[in-house]
Amino acid sequence: MQSTPPFMRSPAVRAIAINIVADPWRGMAAALTLLVLVAIVDFVTGYEVRLSILYLLPIAIGTWSAGARAGVMLSLLAVACWGFSFLPDHVYARDILYAWEGLVLAATFNIFVWLLIRLKLSLTRAELRFRDVLEGLSAYIYVVGDRSGRVLYANRRFAGMMRAEPVGINAADIEQRLEAAAGGLPAQAADASSAFTYHEARDRFTGAWFLVQTGPIRWEGRTRAHLHVLIDITEQKAVQSLRQQQREILHKTARFAVLAEISSMLGHEINQPLMAIATYSAAAKMLLAQPRPDIAEATAALEKSRLQAVRASEIVARTRSFLQRRKPSVAECHINQVIDDALLAMEPVVSDMSVHLRASLEDGLPVLPFDRTLIEQVLTNLLGNAVDAVRMNAEHRADPGRVEIAAARHGDHGIRVSVRDNGAGIPPAVAAKLFTPFFTTKEQGLGLGLCICRSIVEAHGGQMWHESPAGAGTVFHFTLGSVDDHSEESDE
Incomplete structure (x- = not known):
């Protein structure tokens, strides 16, 4: 089971982190600030305490928020800070070894940037494929958070049915619009081993009939939510x-x-x-x-x-x-x-x-x-x-x-x-x-x-x-x- 660091369990801390990473300028500002702090600590502690690994944190923030070029720039800047902290009293037998470690460190940082960019690209493509599939379905789909009771996601077809942006609206408003069919299919499990249930409902505004399938999911890996899938069965009912x-x-x-x-x-x-x-x-x-x-x-x-x-x-x-x-x-x-x-x-x-x-x-x-x-x-x-x-x-x-x-x-x-x-x-x-x-x-x-x-x-x-x-x-x-x-x- 995936664990979350204690300091990230706070909703306020999590919201601040998401806002920083989502904006390139904020991300770069945070990365540069953190890089300077790590460089100062590295300079003060000297050669005895190796803090090179801490440079990966500002590099990761800058790369994720601003892209590969920002990551490479931060990597070179981190190597320069490392070299400056070692310049006064490094204990290398030869200067070539000092330069060699700087090159190895630069290569390591840039490989980390490349891997991080590949990871972000893969996640972005996976999300796009997921969204394309949901948008391409003929069903009306929306997700409601269990704690907030509000819509977290809705595909384009459902937004068109609501004639407004449904994300953020109260799920109770949708339930009032979709009345359960009297004498229709009762709510029942899709199969014996599934937590999903389905029932028939009618849109009060348009008169359309839907087969509504509902079940619990984990939204974005952590938020408890319910997925609602509406299939238009108006023609079948007719x-x-x-x-x-x-x-x-x-x-x-x-x-x-x-x-x-x-x-x-x-x-x-x-x-x-x-x-x-x-x-x-x-x-x-x-x-x-x-x-x-x-x-x-x-x-x-x-x-x-x-x-x-x-x-x-x-x-x-x-x-x-x-x-x-x-x-x-x-x-x-x-x-x-x-x-x-x-x-x-x-x-x-x-x-x-x-x-x-x-x-x-x-x-x-x-x-x-x-x-x-x-x-x-x-x-x-x-x-x-x-x-x-x-x-x-x-x-x-x-x-x-x-x-x-x-x-x-x-x-x-x-x-x-x-x-x-x-x-x-x-x-x-x-x-x-x-x-x-x-x-x-x-x-x-x-x-x-x-x-x-x-x-x-x-x-x-x-x-x-x-x-x-x-x-x-x-x-x-x-x-x-x-x-x-x-x-x-x-x-x-």
């Missing part, structure tokens, strides 16, 4: 807001599109209990209108009518809940539970059809983050399309209609869901336009179902594709949690 709006629009559009796709199937199922209610009610009325009313039969007819009303109510309630407006909500979900709910919603649709729904769900599938309602809409749409395909091909098929949904692991952390039917398959001409908006082969369809389904899957980071081997029905696949490249064209 994109994030736009994506949220698009997601909400997609969420609403998907619900209404799916409603249009399944309304014809649900309408038939709702009409059945309503007609049954009318039939049972009429029968109960006839039974009660007889001279001898059959109370038991009438009660049974009314009970059947009540059950049909409950059935119709359940269908309406399930549809209303399914299409209820709400904001997208991504949460950790089990895909098997979502598939079970989608199958439950499809049961009334296939109850009077010769279509067998079958699920093949792998155990232990990973729990993934996705919007449960959106994925359930995808499943319901694919199941509805499969049921339609089986129903339209019933006349040309001897075996019963089958719709199978399967869920299996896909890669290390993904899931693949497949919906298979034994319908007539998809012709190549239709397959080429399968995901085109408003393209449909149904009389009452809108042609948005598959297009929206693929958009929902891709918004969750997955992919959707289909296979339709000749005479073997159709299977639609989509993935969640991982992405692979698949062809959307039908297999030959």
Whole structure:
């Protein structure tokens, strides 16, 4: 650990020393004064006390403050003072040795000057490189002293944002201008081993958003301070807001599109209990209108009518809940539970059809983050399309209609869901336009179902594709949690 001399620990002494070295004229005046004092002491003490090393101090002060020429001049002056102090009673056997020591001393002093200049040049270049890097960054950077609470340094970009020289201003003024974002990123460590934290903040004056990273540093090697780095994330916040709006629009559009796709199937199922209610009610009325009313039969007819009303109510309630407006909500979900709910919603649709729904769900599938309602809409749409395909091909098929949904692991952390039917398959001409908006082969369809389904899957980071081997029905696949490249064209 670097130690500081006791006399330099005083802020007043340190400030005086910095002021002297920073100004060339003050530095030279101090160096000459100190050189004269050393020369006087050297002359008084005589040959017995060697004080030549003390000349290095005024040489160092003059060189650092005024440059190489001043250092060389002070070196020669120091040699002259040394020679003058030895001239009266030097004890050299020969005069040449006296001159030789003077030359050695002059060379030593000038080498010291050269090394000091090289050191200062290296430090200056290092500081310039450091400042150039900070000035060249796109971030807004400033340093605040812990004790003073004032700005010690600010790069050009931060000064431009403040529209004034920020060095010396109170850090509290900056904190008042940069308000922490409500509901944004909470202050947290950049990583487990770092003392730096980061949070989001908004500029009250310009409305710009910043990611603020803060951490403790040692400024100029001794002052405790905090480094603040501001990264402009205004565009990212705007994109994030736009994506949220698009997601909400997609969420609403998907619900209404799916409603249009399944309304014809649900309408038939709702009409059945309503007609049954009318039939049972009429029968109960006839039974009660007889001279001898059959109370038991009438009660049974009314009970059947009540059950049909409950059935119709359940269908309406399930549809209303399914299409209820709400904001997208991504949460950790089990895909098997979502598939079970989608199958439950499809049961009334296939109850009077010769279509067998079958699920093949792998155990232990990973729990993934996705919007449960959106994925359930995808499943319901694919199941509805499969049921339609089986129903339209019933006349040309001897075996019963089958719709199978399967869920299996896909890669290390993904899931693949497949919906298979034994319908007539998809012709190549239709397959080429399968995901085109408003393209449909149904009389009452809108042609948005598959297009929206693929958009929902891709918004969750997955992919959707289909296979339709000749005479073997159709299977639609989509993935969640991982992405692979698949062809959307039908297999030959």
